[in-house]
Amino acid sequence: MDRRIQYIFLALLLGLSNSYAIAADENGNDPSEIFEPKIERQQVDEALVDDEDFEIGLVFGTLGIEDFGAAELYGVRFNYFINEDFFLQISAGSAKAGLSSAEQLFPGNVVVSNDKDFQFYDLNLGWNILPGEAFWGEDVAVNTSFYLVVGAGNTSFLDNKEFTLTYGAGYRALLNDWLAFSVDTRNHRFNSEYPVGEIKSTHNLEFSFSVSAFF
Amino acid sequence: MDKWFSNGVKLTPVILLGLCWLSLSVAASDATSDANPAFVKQSDSQNTSERDRDALQSVVVAEPFVNLYTGPGVGYPVFHVVEKGEFLWLVKRKYNWFLVVSKDGKEGWVPLLDMQKTKNHDGSDVTFATFNERDFTARSFEVGVKVGDFEGANLIAVSGSWQWTPNLAAELVVGQGLGDFSEVRQTTIAMLNSPWPEWQYSPYFGVGTGIVKVFPSAALVQEIDRKDEAVFVAAGIKRYVSDRFLLRMEYRKYAILTSQPTNEEIEEWTVGFNIFF
Numbered sequence: 422m423d424r425r426i427q428y429i430f431l432a433l434l435l436g437l438s439n440s441y442a443i444a445a446d447e448n449g450n451d452p453s454e455i456f457e458p459k460i461e462r463q464q465v466d467e468a469l470v471d472d473e474d475f476e477i478g479l480v481f482g483t484l485g486i487e488d489f490g491a492a493e494l495y496g497v498r499f500n501y502f503i504n505e506d507f508f509l510q511i512s513a514g515s516a517k518a519g520l521s522s523a524e525q526l527f528p529g530n531v532v533v534s535n536d537k538d539f540q541f542y543d544l545n546l547g548w549n550i551l552p553g554e555a556f557w558g559e560d561v562a563v564n565t566s567f568y569l570v571v572g573a574g575n576t577s578f579l580d581n582k583e584f585t586l587t588y589g590a591g592y593r594a595l596l597n598d599w600l601a602f603s604v605d606t607r608n609h610r611f612n613s614e615y616p617v618g619e620i621k622s623t624h625n626l627e628f629s630f631s632v633s634a635f636f
Numbered sequence: 637m638d639k640w641f642s643n644g645v646k647l648t649p650v651i652l653l654g655l656c657w658l659s660l661s662v663a664a665s666d667a668t669s670d671a672n673p674a675f676v677k678q679s680d681s682q683n684t685s686e687r688d689r690d691a692l693q694s695v696v697v698a699e700p701f702v703n704l705y706t707g708p709g710v711g712y713p714v715f716h717v718v719e720k721g722e723f724l725w726l727v728k729r730k731y732n733w734f735l736v737v738s739k740d741g742k743e744g745w746v747p748l749l750d751m752q753k754t755k756n757h758d759g760s761d762v763t764f765a766t767f768n769e770r771d772f773t774a775r776s777f778e779v780g781v782k783v784g785d786f787e788g789a790n791l792i793a794v795s796g797s798w799q800w801t802p803n804l805a806a807e808l809v810v811g812q813g814l815g816d817f818s819e820v821r822q823t824t825i826a827m828l829n830s831p832w833p834e835w836q837y838s839p840y841f842g843v844g845t846g847i848v849k850v851f852p853s854a855a856l857v858q859e860i861d862r863k864d865e866a867v868f869v870a871a872g873i874k875r876y877v878s879d880r881f882l883l884r885m886e887y888r889k890y891a892i893l894t895s896q897p898t899n900e901e902i903e904e905w906t907v908g909f910n911i912f913f
Binding site: 464465466467469470471472473474501502503504505507509544546549552553554562564573574575581582583584598620635 | 693694695706707708709710711712726727728729730731732733734735756757758760762763764765781783789790792794812814816819853878879880881909911
């Protein structure tokens with residue numbers, strides 16, 4: 422009998438404590454809200470560390486189009502840094518070609534093509550061959566890199582698409598830890614049948630500046 | 637607008653001036669705020685950080701010391717040393733380098749190998765993703781570029797693949813071939829099997845199918861565009877280089893399923909590099 426009474430009391434107590442606990446929850450007196458310990462995270466969560474392996478930039482400069490004079494060049498460039506030494510680069514750009522020498526000599530008599538938009542894309546491998554620092558006066562040093570790029574791509578010009586080899590060198594200065602300024606020189610080399618139908622190799626030299634952001 | 641763009645003489649100085657101003661103003665603002673590691677100060681009293689360390693995660697140095705470099709590369713000078721037992725607050729990671737802030741506010745770069753020797757607050761080992769040859773065999777994705785020869789046309793292609801098991805992978809390739817008389821575009825999928833993934837030069841074999849489109853060059857008016865299905869067999873070799881980087885060489889033999897009585901056979905050789913994740 423005693424046991425039974427004990428059970429009943431215990432059951433009642435249990436029920437009460439539960440309902441108190443529920444009531445406490447409803448009142449917002451959650452223990453964790455009363456006391457918020459300022460404990461630092463015990464283990465580093467790598468996902469919370471910001472990764473910056475990509476660079477995207479706008480390019481402008483001059484493109485010397487063989488036999489068509491020099492033209493302004495606009496483009497975009499995307500880099501993925503594999504490590505401190507190497508990066509992959511996708512670059513694309515466009516320039517509007519001027520008149521060829523034949524067109525200038527015989528205006529109206531030479532039909533070349535109406536497609537004077539020199540458009541290209543290329544995939545390159547870049548090598549930061551000489552990383553370093555450059556100094557601005559006494560107080561400021563910027564991280565820099567002299568790099569080489571080599572790659573291949575496609576050039577669309579004069580109604581033709583030509584397989585194009587690209588190679589060149591550039592210099593990048595990091596203005597801060599996410600913004601960079603670069604100067605690039607590179608050759609876009611492809612075979613063309615212009616002007617006399619004979620296949621010859623053309624060299625189109627690019628000199629460009631770019632402003633880019635790391636992310 | 638058009639006048640401006642057509643006149644190179646006018647626009648280029650404007651852009652150059654703008655750039656100079658931009659770089660100068662960024663340099664000046666950073667020089668004054670001194671919040672930036674890229675602008676490493678010459679004197680030792682500087683090179684400090686104004687970052688809010690409460691917002692950053694930290695680790696404890698467990699080796700006798702850790703070097704802080706001025707830039708993310710082994711060639712950059714070491715300008716500060718953090719001793720055993722001190723905290724390093726993590727700002728960001730750039731490939732295999734970490735930008736960290738020390739207790740006394742120095743901001744510099746630490747290589748991944750050194751970061752892996754630090755400890756968590758509870759004394760456990762810190763784990764950071766690494767990319768080495770062992771990770772290569774456990775990779776799950778690859779993206780890459782390749783160039784080569786597609787029956788006389790110069791081919792440029794990008795590829796992406798999913799490693800299903802250590803041996804089996806599914807790969808998608810989109811390519812453009814530029815020949816003297818035509819342009820070829822190919823989109824293919826393949827199932828690749830590498831029987832010995834742990835080998836240094838790991839060979840692989842595969843079969844696949846796809847679409848090959850041929851656009852004759854503008855000069856050849858009598859030709860018309862063609863779009864054909866193709867099946868192919870492939871064989872190649874992959875070689876791990878370093879980090880997330882591998883080289884590959886591949887041969888493919890296509891049977892182009894043309895509408896003509898006979899099918900066309902085409903050989904393709906490519907070399908390229910892939911990055912794995």
